[in-house]
Amino acid sequence: MNAAEIRAALPQRHPLLLVDRVTSLEPGVAIETVKAITATEPCYAHLGDDATVEDYAYPASLLIESFGQSAALLWLDGSAPSHRLTDDALLLFVGAREYTVEGRAYPGDVVRHVVRLERVVADTAFATGESWAGERRIATVGSLIAARRPRATVAEPAPGPTGTGADRTIPANTSAQGGRHVR
Amino acid sequence: MSGDNERYEQLREIIAEVLEIETDELTDTGDFAEEYQADSLRAIEILARIDKEFKVEIPQSELPELRNLKATYDAVARHAGWQD
Numbered sequence: 001m002n003a004a005e006i007r008a009a010l011p012q013r014h015p016l017l018l019v020d021r022v023t024s025l026e027p028g029v030a031i032e033t034v035k036a037i038t039a040t041e042p043c044y045a046h047l048g049d050d051a052t053v054e055d056y057a058y059p060a061s062l063l064i065e066s067f068g069q070s071a072a073l074l075w076l077d078g079s080a081p082s083h084r085l086t087d088d089a090l091l092l093f094v095g096a097r098e099y100t101v102e103g104r105a106y107p108g109d110v111v112r113h114v115v116r117l118e119r120v121v122a123d124t125a126f127a128t129g130e131s132w133a134g135e136r137r138i139a140t141v142g143s144l145i146a147a148r149r150p151r152a153t154v155a156e157p158a159p160g161p162t163g164t165g166a167d168r169t170i171p172a173n174t175s176a177q178g179g180r181h182v183r
Numbered sequence: 184m185s186g187d188n189e190r191y192e193q194l195r196e197i198i199a200e201v202l203e204i205e206t207d208e209l210t211d212t213g214d215f216a217e218e219y220q221a222d223s224l225r226a227i228e229i230l231a232r233i234d235k236e237f238k239v240e241i242p243q244s245e246l247p248e249l250r251n252l253k254a255t256y257d258a259v260a261r262h263a264g265w266q267d
Contacts, residue, residue, distance in 0.1 A: 094224055097200075119234055122243050124227045126235075145228060 001025065001073070009073055011091055015042045018066035022073060023112075030116045031074035035066045039107035057104035063111065063131060063139060068093050070113040071127035071144055075120065089148050094124070098142025109133040115141075123148045187265065190237070194256055197236055201228045211253045229255065239263045 001009075001022030010017060024032045037058050047055055072091055105111050115129040124147045131139040192206075199206040202219045215221035215229075226249050230241055233255075239262050241249075249255045259265075 094228075119231045121227050121231050121234075122246065124224065124231075126228075126231045145224075147224065 006073065009076055010069055012069060016065065017069070018062060019069045019073065019113075022070075025074065025077060027077050028074070028117060030114070031070055031077075033066075033070040033073065033113045033115070035111045035113070037105055037107055037109050037111060041107070044107070053106065054104075056106050058106065058109075058111070060101050060139070063101075063105070064096055064099065064141075064144070065093070066111065067113050067115065067129065067131055067139070067141060068096075068144055068146060070115045071117070071125065071129075072146060074115055074117050074127070075125040075146070088151050090151050090154050092147045092149060092154070094145035094147050096141060096144045098140075099144075100140045100142075101138070102140065103133065103136050103138035105131075105133040105138055111138070118143070187260075190259075190265070191256055193236070194233070194259065195252055197232050198229055198252060198255065201225055201232060209252055212251045214251055216250070233259055237263060 003020060006019050006022065007013075007017060010019070012018070018035055019033045020036055021034050022031060023034060024030075039056070041058070043059055043062060044051075044056060110133070112132045113129060114132070115127050118126045118128055120126070124145065127141070127144045127146070129141050129144075130137050131141070195206050195209055198215075199209045202209065202215065202221055202225060204219055209219070213219065215225065223246075226246050229249055230243070230246060234240055237259060239259050241258055241262050245258055248258050
């Protein structure tokens with residue numbers, strides 16, 4: 001799957017379309033994707049001349065988003081054509097459990113996501129997997145949860161943080177799609 | 184019986200984790216939605232976790248039954264064929 005096909009399958013757009021290529025896909029079961037990181041990523045735009053190499057560590061929030069988009073590609077590709085994402089549906093990042101950062105990726109790294117789809121219940125998908133930078137594993141994902149909901153049933157995002165504060169749950173407001181406000 | 188008890192406590196741990204509360208806060212009959220502010224997504228997550236941990240598949244149609252710990256255990260036991 002190339003960049004154009006990915007763009008056709010996902011609702012995200014530049015600068016938040018964070019999957020460059022699908023390298024392998026077993027529909028409904030597993031997917032491997034890559035995301036190349038460069039020094040020209042928008043997240044580095046604010047860095048000054050005194051930036052250290054650690055300032056160039058790719059943000060975990062974007063790494064999760066990239067993993068989540070990979071999971072969405074796996075899930076949506078495995079759905080029947082009638083279940084694919086349409087204009088009437090929204091893709092929501094619900095949350096992640098047991099997400100462990102084990103290392104960092106830097107400009108020049110090609111991040112590889114290995115994602116397995118565990119279960120789909122009531123238009124809600126549960127995925128697990130790892131993220132790698134070359135031979136280094138940089139993150140493990142216990143469970144990433146995404147939901148597809150009709151646009152009409154999703155409220156506008158409320159102002160302010162919506163996370164419930166548990167240590168191991170990533171607040172849903174890190175999502176580009178606006179968090180969990182499903183009625 | 185001890186096996187049942189162990190599974191009951193395992194289920195309590197799973198649900199408490201999903202609801203983001205302590206295990207001793209989760210009572211047998213406390214309503215997930217009313218007592219612990221769970222929304223429909225939490226119930227879906229509980230169902231998925233039961234599938235993963237116990238290898239027991241509860242049909243989506245029974246989601247509304249998963250309203251407290253005891254009712255959830257009964258649903259799991261019924262689908263797993265555990266004896267009372």
